[in-house]
Amino acid sequence: MGNSIRLFSVKGIDIKVHITFPLILVWSAVQFGLLSGRGLEGAIFGVVVTLILFVIVVLHELGHSIAALRYGVPVKQIVLLPIGGVAQLSRMPEKPIEEFVIAIAGPLVNFGLAIVLAVLAVVLGLEIGIGNMPLTFSRLARASLQSVFAYVFISNLFLGLFNLIPAFPMDGGRVFRSLLATRINYARATRIAVTVGQGIAWLMALWGLLGGGLFIIVIAVFILIGASQEGQLVQLKSLFDGLKVEQAFSRGVKSLTPNSTLREAVEITLSTFQSDFPVCEDDQLVGLLTQSRLIDSLNRLSPETFVGQVMEVDVSPVEPKDGLFQVQQRLAELSLDALPVVDQGIFLGLITSRDLNEAYRLLSKRPDLLAGLT
Numbered sequence: 001m002g003n004s005i006r007l008f009s010v011k012g013i014d015i016k017v018h019i020t021f022p023l024i025l026v027w028s029a030v031q032f033g034l035l036s037g038r039g040l041e042g043a044i045f046g047v048v049v050t051l052i053l054f055v056i057v058v059l060h061e062l063g064h065s066i067a068a069l070r071y072g073v074p075v076k077q078i079v080l081l082p083i084g085g086v087a088q089l090s091r092m093p094e095k096p097i098e099e100f101v102i103a104i105a106g107p108l109v110n111f112g113l114a115i116v117l118a119v120l121a122v123v124l125g126l127e128i129g130i131g132n133m134p135l136t137f138s139r140l141a142r143a144s145l146q147s148v149f150a151y152v153f154i155s156n157l158f159l160g161l162f163n164l165i166p167a168f169p170m171d172g173g174r175v176f177r178s179l180l181a182t183r184i185n186y187a188r189a190t191r192i193a194v195t196v197g198q199g200i201a202w203l204m205a206l207w208g209l210l211g212g213g214l215f216i217i218v219i220a221v222f223i224l225i226g227a228s229q230e231g232q233l234v235q236l237k238s239l240f241d242g243l244k245v246e247q248a249f250s251r252g253v254k255s256l257t258p259n260s261t262l263r264e265a266v267e268i269t270l271s272t273f274q275s276d277f278p279v280c281e282d283d284q285l286v287g288l289l290t291q292s293r294l295i296d297s298l299n300r301l302s303p304e305t306f307v308g309q310v311m312e313v314d315v316s317p318v319e320p321k322d323g324l325f326q327v328q329q330r331l332a333e334l335s336l337d338a339l340p341v342v343d344q345g346i347f348l349g350l351i352t353s354r355d356l357n358e359a360y361r362l363l364s365k366r367p368d369l370l371a372g373l374t
Ligand SMILES: [Zn+2]
Pocket: 060, 061, 064, 106, 107, 163, 171
């Protein structure tokens, strides 16, 4: 995720904060300052509890991450956004039980913290109990240890429970899917979990419209988007399952040399189907000129510029036996349109997002279509 600043790292996992994060601090200062009618005191309270909340979100994400690492699933990074955190795993866990443990580890951290806070409150003689409800905004927004404690305690319970709503992209969606997947196949389990999640989202939207408020509607939209993304991802995974690069990549592509000009690349693009170019020097692959890199370069530079000056050089090629789904994930991750295909040092061709789209469109009509192809 771009526009993030690295704060520190835990167990080799970078914890990053999105640059929009200061906005939420300003927002909470304004909200608590004005809404509570406590002015500066409320504003200070708002900033303090928001910072604590984000520490809690980091701990929640670390819960997922440490569970993932236990199953050998590498964690790329944890990014804190104004709406919460994301722990980015580098792949999906293999077994349903692994996904279950990884998904539930986050909410369990919140419940664990809530218990610790409750015990501490008893020891310190603070009232944080649900017995004190309703905890009104103005009672809460006091810059006292007691109100900070109460707020953090309730937020922990809320975060744990909220994340267990059985709808993607919430943890509960994954928990639900993994439980289903112990009995039926993964793609079907996902379809059911996606449908249930969408049902919940529509009910929430209705509730929001009938007076539940804007916040509920926003969450409902968030769930609808998350659910359909998860559904598409898993459909893609099941369609591409078992398929290899060699079944879909483009052969016979024209290559350029570092001394070719951008104008030559444009000419080939216009006269053929090809839009991404391997750059070779004495039969050795030295770089890649993708269409987006070409267009971007033409915006800034003259058409006589050498390809060698603008090509991507840091491109690790894929092999014919690599899985199509993994390659699709890599293209998306690197924001590339094409990757070179190389077998034992010999350049064979390109696998492009167009190849993948074609394979996807054909396979969604006829899943058996590529089965015999190599
Ligand atoms: Zn979570």
